[in-house]
Amino acid sequence: MIENLVIVESPAKAKTIEKFLGKDFRVISSFGHIRDLAKKNQGINVEKDFTPDYEIPKEKVKVVNELKKAAADATNIWIASDEDREGEAIAWHLTEVLKLEVSSTRRIVFHEITKDAITSAIENPRQIDMNLVNSQQARRILDRLVGFEISPVLWKKVQPSLSAGRVQSVAVRLIVEREREIISFKSESSFRVIAVFRIDQKDGESAIIKAEASKRFNDGNEAQKFLELCAGSEYKVAGITVKPGTRSPAPPFTTSTLQQEAYRKLGFSVAQTMAVAQKLYEAGKITYMRTDSTNLSKLALAKSREVIVDGFGIKYSKTRQFKTKTKGAQEAHEAIRPAYLDNSTITGNPNEKKLYELIWKRTVASQMSDAEVEKTTISVEINNSPVTFNASGEVIKFDCFLRVYTESTDQENSDEERYVIPPVKKGMPLYYNTVTASQKFTSPPPRYTEASLVKKLEELGIGRPSTYAPTISTIQNRGYVLREDRPGEKRAVSIITLEKGKFSTTSKTEITGKEKSKLFPQDIGMIVNDFLIDNFSDIVDYNFTADVEEQFDEIALGNLKWTKMLHTFYGPFHKTIENALEKKDHKTGARVLGNHPETGEPVSVRMGRFGPVAQIGNSENGSKPRFASLSKNMLIETVTLEEALDLFRLPRSLGMHEGEEMIVGIGKFGPYIRYKSKFFSLKKGVDDPYTITMDRAIEIIREKNENEQKKIIKDFGDILLLNGKYGPYLSREKQNYRLPKGTDTEKLTREDCIIIIEKSNKSKKSS
DNA sequence: CAGTGAGCGAGCTTCCGCTTGACTT
Numbered sequence: 193m194i195e196n197l198v199i200v201e202s203p204a205k206a207k208t209i210e211k212f213l214g215k216d217f218r219v220i221s222s223f224g225h226i227r228d229l230a231k232k233n234q235g236i237n238v239e240k241d242f243t244p245d246y247e248i249p250k251e252k253v254k255v256v257n258e259l260k261k262a263a264a265d266a267t268n269i270w271i272a273s274d275e276d277r278e279g280e281a282i283a284w285h286l287t288e289v290l291k292l293e294v295s296s297t298r299r300i301v302f303h304e305i306t307k308d309a310i311t312s313a314i315e316n317p318r319q320i321d322m323n324l325v326n327s328q329q330a331r332r333i334l335d336r337l338v339g340f341e342i343s344p345v346l347w348k349k350v351q352p353s354l355s356a357g358r359v360q361s362v363a364v365r366l367i368v369e370r371e372r373e374i375i376s377f378k379s380e381s382s383f384r385v386i387a388v389f390r391i392d393q394k395d396g397e398s399a400i401i402k403a404e405a406s407k408r409f410n411d412g413n414e415a416q417k418f419l420e421l422c423a424g425s426e427y428k429v430a431g432i433t434v435k436p437g438t439r440s441p442a443p444p445f446t447t448s449t450l451q452q453e454a455y456r457k458l459g460f461s462v463a464q465t466m467a468v469a470q471k472l473y474e475a476g477k478i479t480y481m482r483t484d485s486t487n488l489s490k491l492a493l494a495k496s497r498e499v500i501v502d503g504f505g506i507k508y509s510k511t512r513q514f515k516t517k518t519k520g521a522q523e524a525h526e527a528i529r530p531a532y533l534d535n536s537t538i539t540g541n542p543n544e545k546k547l548y549e550l551i552w553k554r555t556v557a558s559q560m561s562d563a564e565v566e567k568t569t570i571s572v573e574i575n576n577s578p579v580t581f582n583a584s585g586e587v588i589k590f591d592c593f594l595r596v597y598t599e600s601t602d603q604e605n606s607d608e609e610r611y612v613i614p615p616v617k618k619g620m621p622l623y624y625n626t627v628t629a630s631q632k633f634t635s636p637p638p639r640y641t642e643a644s645l646v647k648k649l650e651e652l653g654i655g656r657p658s659t660y661a662p663t664i665s666t667i668q669n670r671g672y673v674l675r676e677d678r679p680g681e682k683r684a685v686s687i688i689t690l691e692k693g694k695f696s697t698t699s700k701t702e703i704t705g706k707e708k709s710k711l712f713p714q715d716i717g718m719i720v721n722d723f724l725i726d727n728f729s730d731i732v733d734y735n736f737t738a739d740v741e742e743q744f745d746e747i748a749l750g751n752l753k754w755t756k757m758l759h760t761f762y763g764p765f766h767k768t769i770e771n772a773l774e775k776k777d778h779k780t781g782a783r784v785l786g787n788h789p790e791t792g793e794p795v796s797v798r799m800g801r802f803g804p805v806a807q808i809g810n811s812e813n814g815s816k817p818r819f820a821s822l823s824k825n826m827l828i829e830t831v832t833l834e835e836a837l838d839l840f841r842l843p844r845s846l847g848m849h850e851g852e853e854m855i856v857g858i859g860k861f862g863p864y865i866r867y868k869s870k871f872f873s874l875k876k877g878v879d880d881p882y883t884i885t886m887d888r889a890i891e892i893i894r895e896k897n898e899n900e901q902k903k904i905i906k907d908f909g910d911i912l913l914l915n916g917k918y919g920p921y922l923s924r925e926k927q928n929y930r931l932p933k934g935t936d937t938e939k940l941t942r943e944d945c946i947i948i949i950e951k952s953n954k955s956k957k958s959s
Numbered sequence: 960c961a962g963t964g965a966g967c968g969a970g971c972t973t974c975c976g977c978t979t980g981a982c983t984t
Contacts, residue, residue, distance in 0.1 A: 201978060224978025231973095251981095278977055332975075339974020346973085353972045360974085470979085482977090658976055666974095802963055819964050859961030871961055 194218045197266035198300075199259065199286060201273050204474050205305065209272075212307045213314075220262055222273070226252050227285045229332065234340050242333055242758045248289070256289060263290045268298065270317065275301035276522035277748065281328035283320050294320055304489035304526050305479070326754040327747040333758060334358075334740060338731055341769050342724070349772065350720055350779045351799070355670055358740075359655045359663055361724055361732050364672045366648055367640055368713045368721045375830055377636035382408040383415035383629040383688075387581050389427065389572065389622040391614065399614035401622065403572055403581035408632075412686055412697075415629035419690045421577055427622040430573035430580065438562040441593040443486040443514035444527035444555050447657035448650045450481070453554070455643035456600040458546050461675075461709070462642040466661045468547045469528070476531055477538055478551055482657040483525035484650075486514040488555070492526070495533045496559040508592055510561040519653035520741050529555040553597040560593035568613045572622055585613035602644050627690040633683070639710040642675065654737045672717030678825075679877070680706030715804045715828045719781040727772040730765075785833040795836055797828050804828050806836040823858055838882065847886050854889050856881045865889050872896050908942040911949070924949060 196217045200206050203221040210219040229235030230245040237243040248256050263269055271286055273279035279301075287297050298317035302309040339357040346354040385405035390398050409415040445453070447466075454465040469481035488496070493511050500509040516523055530552050538548045565588050572581040588594065640648070646660045655663055667673050680703040688697050713721075724732045740761070746752040782798035793809035804822040809815055820839035822831060843857030846865070855866040856874075863874040863881040872892050874881060879888065905920060906913035912923045920937050922929040922945055929952045931937070 203979075222978080223980095225976070226978095228976090229974095251979095255978095274977085282977065328976095335975045337974085341974095343973035347971095355973045357974045474979090656976060658978080663975090800964055805964065807964080817964080821963085857961075861961060864961060866961080873961095 196268045198270045270298045274524035276524040277328045280324040284325040323750045327744040330754040374636040381633045385629045387627045388625045403583035406580045426575040429620045431571045441557045442599040452643040462661045480525045484521040485523040557593040557597035563592045563594045564590040629688040631685040673711045678707040
């Protein structure tokens with residue numbers, strides 16, 4: 193028998209709290225929710241006022257049994273799940289499953305894990321708030337209804353195994369709409385003029401000022417004319433302004449901002465960030481990593497002040513508590529911060545160290561004073577034109593938090609460079625060293641990264657810290673979007689330079705459209721998105737979540753009955769389901785591109801059973817249509833007739849080589865040459881299957897065969913001894929076998945090999 | 960490893976939010 197049992201959500205939290213509470217208390221964890229809606233028949237009785245059918249999932253049975261045993265052994269039970277909608281529901285499910293009296297169960301909450309917070313929580317128990325529980329039930333049931341009623345419509349009307357949901361479908365929509373903005377974007381160019389001026393100073397030294405013309409020019413001719421004018425101009429300083437300013441540190445990390453910064457600064461994916469953070473949390477090195485709060489505990493505030501004063505001086509310290517701005521934030525936890533601020537580094541693997549240091553810097557910087565900067569702008573006048581040249585520079589007067597940490601932005605290498613403007617006076621003459629007009633192209637809006645998508649979802653109030661990473665995985669697993677790199681394309685830019693009265697025009701190539709780790713919508717994502725917008729526009733509306741959240745809040749306040757809210761929602765919603773099912777058509781995203789230039793047959797593209805496909809002709813007039821899969825990076829939406837026809841040029845014969853035909857084609861793994869029933873991959877970025885020559889093909893075949901020869905140490909016919917990355921190994925019938933340690937490959941016979949293989953097969957079966 | 964482009968049709972797929980392991984290579 194134990195006096196007091198405290199139940200929390202996380203086992204790591206249980207461990208810490210037990211230390212604070214002493215031996216009269218036992219602290220155990222529920223590992224999150226212990227019950228959920230039944231999987232079968234939606235788990236909801238819609239006819240009977242949305243009565244939920246809750247069940248304990250298989251993987252939770254063990255935990256629940258342990259909880260039951262512990263509860264039976266305790267005199268007092270304290271439920272300390274998180275103080276938010278989900279936490280309150282967990283508390284209620286616990287009372288139901290453990291058969292606790294609601295009136296006598298002590299519900300306690302704390303937002304930070306400190307001795308003070310916990311003891312004061314124990315002193316102020318309350319009862320379970322059924323209004324809050326009901327708002328969670330409404331949330332849960334609405335999500336189940338949306339997901340489990342729309343998804344089957346997709347199976348029927350689009351493709352099996354697809355999914356839709358309040359959160360994931362909006363995430364996909366954002367990516368699809370962004371891609372369409374990019375597709376319809378027309379890049380325009382203009383000429384930007386930058387002059388490098390020399391200014392002579394008293395001591396005989398000269399300084400350099402780089403300034404940009406106040407006007408951009410539409411084309412090269414206009415720019416050239418302006419430069420000609422510049423050649424004969426006189427320049428002088430027309431105005432100087434010096435403005436003091438301040439910069440403030442960013443608030444401590446939440447899940448979303450941690451994911452963004454870990455991507456920008458460390459290149460982590462969203463899932464990777466969460467996995468590393470989980471490790472740090474379990475090791476007691478950081479506070480909880482799934483949070484939407486920027487709050488720091490009093491203890492943490494005091495400690496960071498100490499660390500800053502000791503390390504930098506009192507001038508650097510400014511204690512701040514940040515208000516959480518995010519829509520719908522529930523703030524059940526603290527911000528993500530180091531558990532012990534004394535440690536600016538930790539032991540651990542490189543990724544753990546890097547992420548920890550990032551968290552430490554962000555936390556400490558948030559408690560430092562503003563940085564003081566001085567921004568200087570000067571304008572340079574030309575005697576024969578209204579156009580002016582402007583330069584701006586920034587000097588940091590007091591670095592403060594910038595010494596520790598600066599938040600990154602999503603814009604990649606913006607060409608605004610900050611530099612120090614030399615001291616000048618109004619009216620001073622300037623002389624040009626060079627005046628350069630360079631062609632600049634406007635860029636389309638950027639594609640989303642995993643992290644910038646999370647940022648956007650958070651802004652819309654869609655999804656929660658615990659679901660950002662899983663949502664990003666889901667939309668990739670369904671094939672709606674793909675995260676990938678793109679090499680970009682070359683583009684010529686022209687540059688006109690004026691130097692010492694002479695003009696020169698050069699052309700430079702730059703790379704445009706290069707992408708790293710960006711989210712690209714796939715055909716099936718675009719088709720599903722359009723289908724959802726056509727049939728369920730309310731659900732995929734960007735404001736849908738915000739609207740229902742308002743109603744959940746009303747339920748939590750006791751102003752709205754949760755079943756009434758569900759009735760109001762479900763009536764019209766279910767009607768849209770029926771309407772969608774009544775429609776006859778099957779969504780394939782089909783487009784007719786035109787007619788075949790020789791035969792006149794129609795050429796179309798659509799989503800087929802095995803993916804996007806191009807088709808020539810149709811089966812109506814008895815002739816057999818021809819098919820070809822679209823290649824990677826092609827979209828049904830943008831593919832042209834020419835591109836589609838190109839697909840049918842492969843596979844093609846390259847001719848004969850030593851009595852056998854060489855066939856070039858594109859397969860699952862890219863372009864290949866098939867020769868003597870073996871496959872030889874073309875080199876990425878070097879060879880093109882449409883234009884590759886016979887000689888080059890022979891070279892590729894010879895190269896690969898030679899490399900393979902090098903791999904073979906011994907050839908026993910059916911068994912090969914090969915040289916691999918990790919040393920020698922055996923190969924038989926496409927199966928590989930490891931050699932026992934210390935095997936002498938020189939003396940190895942075919943019989944030895946057979947023994948090794950048989951032993952290996954036996955141990956595989958037994959395990 | 961490198962394809963497929965039907966009409967016999969079982970039984971399956973799916974949501975969002977709380978939490979961690981249990982698995983294999």
